[in-house]
Amino acid sequence: MKFLKKIWHWVDDRSGLTEIFLPLIKHPVPPGSKWSYVFGSATLFCFILQVITGVALALLYQPSSSGAYQSLEFITNKAAFGNVLRGIHYFGASGMIIMVGVHMIRVYITAAYKYPREMGWISGVILLFLTIAMGFTGQLLRWDSNGVWSSVVAAEQLGRVPVIGRPLARLLLGGDTIGGHSLSRFFAYHVFIIPAFIFLVVGYHLMLVIRNGISEPPKAGRLVDPKTYRQWYKDMLKKVGVPFWPYAAWRDIIFGTATIAVIILLAVFAGPPKLTQAPDPSMVYSQPKPDWYMLSIFSLFALMPARIESYMIVIGPLLTIFLLLALPFASNKGERSPLRRPWAVFGSVCVVVFVLSLFLAGERSAWSPSFNAKPLTAAQINSADTTVISGAALFYKKGCLYCHKINGQGGLKGPDLSHVALRLSAGQMTTRIINGGDQMPAYGGIMSNGDMHKILAFLDSRR
Amino acid sequence: MNEPEKNESRRSFLVKLSTSLAALSAVVASVPVLSSFFAPLLEKTPQVWRNVGELSKFKVGDTTLVQFQNADPEAWAGVTAHTAAWLRRDSEKSFTAFSANCTHLGCPVRWEKDAELFMCPCHGGVYYKDGSVAAGPPPKSLVRYKVRINKNQVEIQTSPVPITSISA
């Protein structure tokens, strides 16, 4: 025993373990920092999980445009626990994005970004964007048809940047088109470049936490005054501070463990996203849709008025970055309590509702034609009239059904036409069909009078 | 000049010299590093004509999907070297080839034969037969590729993925 102790003393003395780490884990934190403080560390837990499962995936993955898809099939179907591994990495990414979001909202609502923690906020904003970039590039590395088309969509968005748009798009794709260079580049971004920045900024973010201390739980009426805050914080810690380990850390550990447990359960029972078709850009029968964490952005671009869209693709992200970075400069002192900052709470709620509704809209994707709509059945047509029946067939063939619903069958883009004849006269319908609209082609030039007549007969029987 | 002062100026000169040398070596080393990052901008890919089939394969009036290789496929590109276009035989002697990329955000449009429309799965863009916008968010007509008939063979000229710029 004594001998072991001696060894430990030697190791500890020469390596400096206690000297370096004890002050870190024992650093005093304000009392009362309860469950709302666990989201930052949960993000870190997810990140570590991502690094480890990412390395494990790299052991099985082929980072080349031609081989990546096959290696994913191998990981999914053949490798021992490969599917679970993919699942953990996928839900780990999801968890990290959710935790980053919640952590950020918590910091905003309790104004923990105010003096002297401005840099904590700024480094956090950088980490937010790096995390999103990881999510996006990770989705590309799945390298199925979804990955291919997502990268084309990203290239198109970069293409809207004035003057340097085209070179940027070319840079992203690795050339004129998708090809051999594309995946190698995405791999380098996802596996080396972005993680390197994340390690650096996370390290800095944590150093700042130690240097400036965890923000104390806000109290209404207790204002932050840059002139006196640091001294006040120091005195407060001296009086009532508790060591981080174990008085605050136990919550981080429980919550982080629970998060990871949920991730593993989801990976086992829900599994990773299914692979779509091979990454062949010439297979055009594909319906690209991003992973859930990109879905809100996807919806935004689908719903935005086309006229302002090209501008918003460029201005939107820049403005968001600017506003987020400007926040701690715009307000760095005064009230921190959410009770006294109702607008901050209201604003956060609005952002959450906005993102969630975009997400739900994206799930529905009402703007996409439903190419898998089946021709109407006799029961749905519900008529013995031969003109009506052939009109119903044409309604499918001419693509109307992709966007309009009839008795539960069809797309969501246009209005449901199950009872259209109750709303519109035959004349009104004719005008709409011939002239179309913003969201509907003008069929006047592409449909014969005979066909038009049949479709009208069909629609006129929808009562 | 007395001794310490002389030493000081000598030292500051040497500090400047050594940091500049370090900076210089960093700059030199970054040339190949940055070149690999900017490689796609440094090389120009010449476009080539690709055979997409015999003339007799295409019926007048029909619009068909043709698949061909990119201009300069790398050995490790695999199926990603493929590109597609929608090719229509307008008459005995003339063809029109449309890019399969939607001008909105690049998703693959499909030709709906009976409706005579190109439709995009992503955000509901629709184009008429001639490639002009019929509905939805696309800001401009489908891009056309060059086609030619070369001794009974139809050939399409490869081209970059069409990128819609902000001015469109």
Ligand code: FES
């Ligand atoms: S990409 Fe075709 S409509 Fe958006």
